[in-house]
Structures are given as C-alpha cells and as structure tokens.
Amino acid sequence: MPNNFLRRVDLIFDEDCNLKDVLKSTYQRSNDDIINELLESGLKGRGGAGFPTALKWKFTSEQPDADKYIVCNADEGEPGTFKDREILFKVPFKVFGGMAICAKVIGAKEGFLYLRGEYRFLLPELENQLKVFHSALNDLGINFTIKIVMGSGAYICGEESALFESMEGDRGEPRNKPPYPTVSGFRKKPTVINNVETLVYSFMIFRYGARKFKELGTADSRGSKVFSISGDTPKPGIYELELGMTVEQFVEEFGDGDTKAVQVGGASGFCVPRKKFKDTIIGFEGVPTGGSMMLFNSSRSMYNVLKNYLEFFEEESCGQCTPCRVGCQQLKLGIEAVKKGERHAVYLDQLQKLAQTMKITAKCGLGQSVANSFFSIVENFKEEMIY
Amino acid sequence: MAETKELVKTLADRHGRTRESLIPILQGVVQQERYISSEAMTEIARELDISAAKVYGTATFYSFLDTQPRGKFVIRVCRTISCAMRGKSLIIQEIEDLLKIKVGETTQNRRFTLLETNCLGWCHKGPAMLVNDEVYTELTPERVRDIINEYMNK
C-alpha cells in the first residue's frame, strides 16, 4: 500500500524567516487583530498540554498588571524528545521572533528562554544570535529584550510553575493551580509560557497567514508538528509532519517491519500496541504527543520499557506530594516483585489502582501522567509483566 | 578557603545579589570547582544575605548542582530507554573498566566521575553522554575508549 498520507512539511526549519519584515508588519497591527489571526489558525501548544495559544496570549493581555513576561520553555526533558534542541540550533530567530510578537500582544518588555542544563553547549551561539536579534529590534524601535536562563538537570522544571520557581532561585517544585500563569507566573506576574515549537509556529503564522497553517491537519489538530523519532527504526531523527495520521501510517513509514508497539508522547505518554495501530490517531483527538515517538520491535521486553520509565519518574519526581513520591517507588517495586514471582499476578490490579489514585491526587502533571504509560503497557502486555 | 570566597564574590558581581542570582551563582561554582562545598554555600548565603538553609535547599534539588566532590571531568551517560536499547550498558562497562570505578564514583586522582543521567535529548543518536558540558553521541566501546583517553591527557 503506498503511503500517500504522510505529508512532509517545511515550516519550522525553513531558514528564510524574513525576521524584520514580519515583525514590522505584525507590530503595525492591532492586538485584537493578531489574536484573531492566531485563533483562526487553530494553533495549540506543542509542549504537551495542547492549550490554544491565542487564548493564552489573550488572557494574559487582559490582565491589568504593568509587568508581564513571555517565557520560552526550552527545558525539553521528556524521554524521546529532541526537536527543540534542533530548532534552537537551526532557527533561533524564529523562536525569538515568536516571543517578540507575543510581547507586543501582552505588553511585555522582557522575555526569558529557559534552557535545560543538558543543552549548555548551545549557549554561546544562542547568545551571539540574541545580540543580532536585539540589534534588529533596536532598528525597528521595538523595546523588548530576551534573557537566557539555564536549568540544572531537573525534568520537573519543564512543568511551567516549577520552571518559574527555578527562575526565581528556588527548588523546582510545582505550585498549586489555579492561579494559572496567565494570571500569576514568573515573579507572580501574568506570564505567557510557550514551548519552543509553539513560538516558531506563531511566528510562521504571521509570516504566511493563518490559512496556510490551517490547511494542514484535522479539525482538532491543525497544522503540522515536529516529531522526534527514536528506538527500533531504520531512520531515527527529526521530521515535521502534517497532523492527523494514524499510528499505522506512521509505522509504515518509520517502522522496521517488526514494530510491536509505539510509545507516543514519551514516558508520560501512551503505549499503542500493534492491534490498535489502525484506529489510533496521533493528535489531540487520539493520542497527543509533544513529539516523542519511540518504536519497539518484537525483540524488546515491554517490562524493561515500563521499568525504565518508572525509574525515570521515581528519580525525577520532585518529592513534594506523597502520592507521587511514594507511588512511583511502589509501582516500580511492585512490577519487580511480580516479575520475580514474589507477588501473584493479581497484584498488578492493585498497582493499577495505585496509578489511578496518583492520577487523581498528584499535585502536578508528572504524578498524574504516570498512569498513562503504566496502564497502557500493563494492560496491553500483561504476559510480559508476569513471565 | 580564600579562593572559593573570591569566586563567589566575582560571580555575585556578575549575576547580582538577588534571589534570582542564586542558581546562576551555584552553576558558576560548579563550572569552576565541579561541586558546591559547604564553604561555598555559606559564602553564597553571606554574599546574597539569605539563609544557608535556603542555599542548601536549592542546591540539593538539581542533579547538575553537585554537592559531593566530583572529578575534573564529570561523565554522565544517558540511561533512558532509547539509549538503553542501543547499548548504553556496554558503554558504562567500558568506562568502568577503563577508569576502574563504578557508576557514582570518582577516581582516586579526582580526574573523573562517572554518573548516569536521564534522557539527554539525543535519542536518535544514542548511546549519548556528556563530559562536563560537551556532548558525545553514537558511542561504541571503541569510540568511548578514545574519548576517555583524550581526556586523560588533558
């Protein structure tokens, strides 16, 4: 069967960005006009949660505070994701440009880019590019500056409120929500926080118009998306694809002929087994993803995969709330005990209940999403958990 | 230690003395001394006029803000699934044999520390590792031997 559905797109890495013209023309438009265009595009956040970008900007713009901020989330810590690194390496101007447009809409004078510590090697070049960018803004008479803030090796700091805590010099422990960042974010001021890729798409929407973006994708998942593809595949790497494909179509293109499962969305995402490839759409109407796609072939033990994820969560949990701190440990110990035969297989049901409890009671997205991979792996690969 | 004191002062001059300067200063100490000693923490607390407990609380939260003595070269090998599937265990094994240390340990001469870390964002080119801030990808036992040998001569 020819794979004529998967459409390659080149919005993100196209290096011709026409920065000054785009900023100049966009800065001449009214804020309402800008927000409406973004709304029309249907762009949703690319960092995982998928919140409509236009609304985030709008809510923040409506706050009365004098000081507001735009923060670019470049903490990229989800296992299997590496596209933000490539975007920052190849097209940093588009990221900065997206931030500058947001700054106009919300009325921010300062922006911040929170870069994960693992990407420190990008810093010198980013600082150089930032100088060029600031001088372009200066030429245009735009009063806005961006500062890069370095992370220090903590996955949880990708969670927006933990990221603000970290920027303020504290432990990266998530805050209670509400209030949301649009009301109280960095320095407790109204803040837009967007993923690197979201900001680039925002910029491109003002370069080419909402229509070009909207033509791509489906009603629920407009546009294209950058995927980070790894695991058992003959062509691992970074690909920008139109949204709306099924896992089956994806596997046809990227599988090695023996794919038994695809983990969509990283450790905090969902495992899709072969029998569900056909009916599962990759996108907000099916399995959402921040871009992480990991393929597993039949030589892999899904028990090892789940154990690796649980070790990840156990270590990266900030430890602030009990369901997550204790839950992650117990889930890991639990599957080990079943595997060794120290516990009967029915113990897995109890562990599922625990994961369910974490989903309801954990304070932030980390603890709440452990259940995603836990359920989808345990339910679909029960024999592998036991024998 | 006079040197640490001087370093903290220089870093505070550069990054400022507000609460938001704390992590940049801690990162600066790690870049220079490879770990944050208790003297450094006390000194930072004094310089920023905050409690030492606060400095300690922040420092101990982040995996890259080491509070244990580390070697001049800190090796962090990715242990997350994509790298695990591409043979990270062989890489660890090779480094352990070369340096005669286990994961978590530092060589006697304080040159190398070997650690594991979570996904480094190079999963399509695993196995991957960091040596201080430098990234190495698509590692094989042979390649990692060459890399470590190079550092031994630095």
Ligand SMILES: Cc1cc2nc3c(=O)[nH]c(=O)nc-3n(C[C@H](O)[C@H](O)[C@H](O)COP(=O)(O)O)c2cc1C
């Ligand atoms: C544990 C955890 C880790 C996260 N890590 C990231 C990250 O590395 N990058 C990112 O953009 N969003 C991450 N997010 C989502 C952010 O909290 C936030 O929703 C996102 O930055 C919003 O940007 P967007 O609307 O452009 O997607 C994470 C969320 C959680 C709960």
Ligand code: SF4
């Ligand atoms: S759910 Fe986990 S990571 Fe989130 S606040 Fe609770 S302990 Fe911290």
Ligand code: FES
């Ligand atoms: S799994 Fe090793 S770099 Fe991502």
